[in-house]
Amino acid sequence: MTTLGAVLLPQLPPERFRDVARAADDAGLDELWLWEDCFKESGIASTAALLASTSRVRVGVGLLPVPLRNVALTAMEIATLDRLFPGRFRPALGHGVQSWMGQVGARVDSPLTLLREYADALRALLSGERVTARGRYVSLDDVALDWPPPSPPAIYAGGERPRTLRLCGEIADGTILTGGNSPDRVRELRGHIDEGRAAAGRTGEAHPVVxxxxxxxxxxxxxxxxxxxxxxxxxSMAGIGLTGPAEAMAEAIQGWADAGADTVVLQPTPDDPDPEGFIRFVAEKVRPLLP
Structure with a gap:
């Protein structure tokens, strides 16, 4: 079954977030996704507020820019949210926009190396392990969480280029693909992800694509x-954007699902005059039409 979600864009002021999240919760939306874009809202602080304001909708952050965040701090934040709101948080890792990382002095020479080291250390910390790491970028000395999750949550990763997507297949439990990809392009990108899964011997595991x-x-x-x-x-927006009645949207969404997307997250325009109305339309009009 296709999971349907919506993006809560960071162009909205933080004080609007809880109203949009409550609309998603009340309308029965499956998932609500945030972006930790520089220099807007914090992904983790926003997630905590949204989860505390709702009772059922799952909240994802796609993506958390790893050059900006110490891995031990991210592990503490994910573990805390997972214990407070079991099964409702979807964290995802990424390189971050390189120009933004440069602005804050966090840009690295090898984003791929950092993402691999970071994901390995994060997974170990969330599994309750005591970690010592001496990587190129990630350095930990006898670090363990006092309050790890009862079971490690799924960790997603995301990117755009083939090498990053292959790495996502290797190190992550799911992959985020950005907007602007047609169903045919998703099918192609899913191939890169599957190459990474095969290289890591993970083809027998589920790997949802968002x-x-x-x-x-x-x-x-x-x-x-x-x-x-x-x-x-x-x-052109042909094949990569949706408008029109709910029936047309649902039919188009099925194209992405057929191409290998397990979750389709509709991304409104930043100038949408009614974010809550957009959420209700997606959940109440489009969602029931999907298989």
Whole structure:
């Protein structure tokens, strides 16, 4: 069954987040995803507020930029949220936007090496292990969590390029794909992920793929989606963006599902005038039409 979610964009002020999350919870949305974009809201602080304000919707952060965060601190935060809200948090790791990492003095020469070292250390810490690591970037000396999760949560990772996606297949429990990818492109990218899974001997394990998809609803949806195209410099929104009635959206979403997306997360435009209305439309009108 396809999981359906929506993005809570960081262009919204933090004080709006809880109202949107409650709308998602009340409407029956499967998942709500945040972005830890520089220099907007904290992904972890926002997640804690949303989980505390709701009772059932799952909340993901895709992605947490690992150059910005010490791995021990991230492990503490994930473990705390997982124990407070069992099974409702979806953490995901990524390189971070390199220009932003440069602005804060956190840019590294080998993002792939950092992501691998970070994921390995994080997984060990969340498993309750005592960790000593002497990597190129990750250094830990006899570190263990006092309050690890009862069972380690799934750790997602994400990226855009083939080498990163192969690494996601190796080290992560699921992969995040950014917006702007057609179903055919998702099928191609899923191939890179599967190459990494095969190299790590993980083909027998589940590995859900989460795909962001641009979407707009309302009377000016086409105009807002066109502005989004211009922002992201896409040649066209055909095959990568959704608008129109719920039936058309559900049919298009099935295309991404058929291409290998386990979760489709609809990404509204930053200028959407009614974020709560967007959430309700996705959950109440589109979700029931999916298989």
């Amino acid at each position: 795909v962001y998809v641009h979407a707009a609803t309302g009377p000016d949806a086409a105009e807002r989606l066109e502005r989004e195209r211009q922002t992201w410099k896409y040649p």
